[in-house]
Amino acid sequence: MKDFLWGVSTAAFQIEGDDGKQGRGKSVWDSYCEREGVIENGDNAKITCNHYEKYQEDIALMADLGINSYRFSTSWSRIFPEGIGKINSKGVDFYDKLIDGLLEKNIQPFLTLYHWDLPQALSDRGGFQNPDFPNWFAEYADFIASRYGDRVKNYCTFNEPINAIATSYYAGVFAPGHRLNREQALGCMHHMHLAHVRAGKILREKNAHVGVAMSTFEEYPAVLTDRCIDEAKTQFFKRDCPLNSIDVYMDPIYLGYYPKWVLERFPDFAEKTALTREELKDVVSTYVGYTTYSGRPILENGQEMQRPLGVAKSVLGSILDSNGLYWGPKFLTERYKLPLYVLENGIACADWVEKDGCVHDTGRIDFLRQSLEVIERLRKEDVDIRGYFVWSLLDNFEWLRGYSCRFGLIHTDYESLKRTPKDSYYFYRDYIKNIGKKV
């Protein structure tokens, strides 16, 4: 019980802000925000929550919340403005102070190296397409490990690999918005695998825990028959397109080999990957990270179950369904046989500061209540789950959606930057306080 991590998650680009005087280099998301019509309302993340200057206030809020871990990401281009080479000491100091401030409050830092904000300078050289990508990432990881490794023990190399590769380099939806062909995009994925392995080896030398934060399509059995469970599990791991297939992303870095089907179907790719079997043979991952926001019920016949009319949804349209949170950890720990952390789980609600000065986000409280019940259930069923992180600490820049929706336990006023803890913040705080008595 004592070792379980109760936390919240954020990402650098979404909360830090940059007034242009901090020495941070541009990232692909800065450039994406400059493109017309891409981000809702033309929003950008120049100020966002200004966590860069307000981090002490945010740490105090985390301490009051009672969490014992905080998942955040370092901005690669804040440390290496050009992606490699020259270092920005202001950026390095910022993370030093953040990490020390957390530790003073007994909050363990959980550091993500890559939460989508690729340095623009590296993107100009092809980003994930460049075979040098693993070397660049290793240089970055090496710096992080030597500078912060004495204090940070938990690392996530890549946040949501599907979004980092398929959504960004294949579907052209996220920055840098490339629409490569399938083979080229698979090459990007392959470079990400190698980068994970290289960085993982470096971090493991510091006795650190290493994993990725995996999003999935959250399939689960609609009925509890063996056939339905098998069907849901199959769909959970394997999709027709390898760029959306969890097993193709995860097996290499968790099991040390690619799924057979992908090598058979893509002989060209197989030839390239065969060269790197050697590289993949040391599995550096020590835990599975999972991010989940909903669930997708699958019937015995493989079809998705129809939802009732008027089913409860978040303001972003994701269905209120905590079964993804229940079944994902079961499937993932069964296949990879490693401890699991839920690194993101949350909901976007329509909430605001009401006349009484409070934010009564009852929808989010209900979501959290359902999620926390699932966590308790999983722990009782002996699933090796080691932590749960709410997305997110505070309302922030929601990528393509800009500031149009709110995920925080804390409300952010984007004019005054005032933070107002919502009712869900107090709910989570009470839950953490009382959990020792329950589990």
Ligand code: BGC
């Ligand atoms: C991402 C976050 C994002 C959240 C809510 C996750 O996919 O990691 O950066 O804000 O979902 O959409």
